[in-house]
Amino acid sequence: MLLRQPTTPHDAPADALPVDVRLMNAIAAAVFALALVTLVAVGLAWASRRPQFQFGDVRLEGDLQRNSVTTVRANAMPHLAGNFFTMDLGKTRTAFEQVPWVRHAVVRRVWPNRLVVSLEEHQPVALWEGDESSDKMVNSHGEVFEANVGDVEDDSLPQFAGPDGTSAQVLGMYRRLQPLFSGMDAEPTALRLSGRGSWKVDLDDGATVELGRGTQDEVVERTTRFIRTLPQVLAKFHTTLENADLRHAEGYAVKLKGLSVNADAKQPQQPSSKQ
Numbered sequence: 001m002l003l004r005q006p007t008t009p010h011d012a013p014a015d016a017l018p019v020d021v022r023l024m025n026a027i028a029a030a031v032f033a034l035a036l037v038t039l040v041a042v043g044l045a046w047a048s049r050r051p052q053f054q055f056g057d058v059r060l061e062g063d064l065q066r067n068s069v070t071t072v073r074a075n076a077m078p079h080l081a082g083n084f085f086t087m088d089l090g091k092t093r094t095a096f097e098q099v100p101w102v103r104h105a106v107v108r109r110v111w112p113n114r115l116v117v118s119l120e121e122h123q124p125v126a127l128w129e130g131d132e133s134s135d136k137m138v139n140s141h142g143e144v145f146e147a148n149v150g151d152v153e154d155d156s157l158p159q160f161a162g163p164d165g166t167s168a169q170v171l172g173m174y175r176r177l178q179p180l181f182s183g184m185d186a187e188p189t190a191l192r193l194s195g196r197g198s199w200k201v202d203l204d205d206g207a208t209v210e211l212g213r214g215t216q217d218e219v220v221e222r223t224t225r226f227i228r229t230l231p232q233v234l235a236k237f238h239t240t241l242e243n244a245d246l247r248h249a250e251g252y253a254v255k256l257k258g259l260s261v262n263a264d265a266k267q268p269q270q271p272s273s274k275q
Contacts, residue, residue: 053083055115062119066101066151072119075099084109092117100147103139124152125171129161129192142168159202162193169193176220177201184227198247205240212247222246230254 058077060069079095082088089107096105096117104120122145128136135149138160144167160170174191181188181203190202199211199219209226211219226246234240239256246252 053085053113055080055083055087055113057114059114059116060119061116062121064119064121066121066147067099067119072096072099072102080115084111084113087115101151103141103143103145122147124155124157126158126160126174126191127152128167129159138167138171142171158188159190160192161190163195166193173199173216173219176216177223180220180223180227184230207241208243210243210245210247226252 058073058080060072064072076095076099079098080087080092087109089109092115093105093107096102096107096119101121102119103122106118108116110116122137122139122143124137124147125140126138127149128138128144130136130144135146136144137147137149137152137157138144158174160167160174162170170191170193173193174188177191178188181201186203186205186207188201189204192200194200197213199213201209201211203209209223211223213219214222223246226244230241230244233254234256237256237259239258242255242257244252244254
């Protein structure tokens with residue numbers, strides 16, 4: 001014969017509790033959670049006003065070539081607000097990135113009151129011709145930035161120009177052309193991209209070369225052919241280049257320094273090469 005053990009009130013499932021008891025338990029849990037949140041908020045508010053959490057040490061890291069620690073602090077520190085708990089790191093990063101010559105800043109907090117800022121400066125590679133400001137330069141990433149051009153007067157930077165948003169394209173073309181012209185003992189001092197996509201380069205010997213339009217590969221190929229054949233032209237006339245125009249389908253036209261021009265109007269006024 002199977003005997004069943006009688007159940008006790010303790011064996012009853014939780015949902016068998018009276019509704020008013022379950023309601024009181026839920027209210028108690030909610031009150032406890034609210035009290036815990038309030039306690040944490042009060043604790044943070046109290047901590048945010050404690051002087052030991054104010055940033056007493058701001059350490060700058062990075063290779064500073066154009067700035068000094070004193071200059072960076074003088075420009076950025078007045079814009080910093082808050083302590084270890086309350087400081088907005090995004091706004092703090094912006095404050096440091098607005099310092100002249102600073103390209104990028106990484107900001108981190110170190111317990112309990114230290115701020116560490118890693119700085120990356122712009123590395124200028126060219127001056128940028130702009131309508132609004134003469135203090136624009138191009139960095140090694142092809143980005144235009146503003147800083148005191150007087151800081152780079154001794155750097156012999158080339159001049160770049162082009163439509164808005166083309167600085168990286170101009171830098172890329174310069175990096176491909178510069179080794180080519182170095183092969184003819186010339187150095188590009190200016191590279192310009194017109195609104196119609198035509199390239200023009202000025203050389204340190206005073207010569208100007210119209211490179212024409214096309215893809216970078218097409219312009220580089222055209223320039224390579226010009227540089228390879230130009231010595232033959234110069235040797236023939238025993239002079240140097242004044243300007244050249246590579247925008248010809250079957251060759252290029254050149255104007256040479258000191259070349260005498262026949263008074264006869266039928267004579268060509270500049271030699272041309274159909275190389």
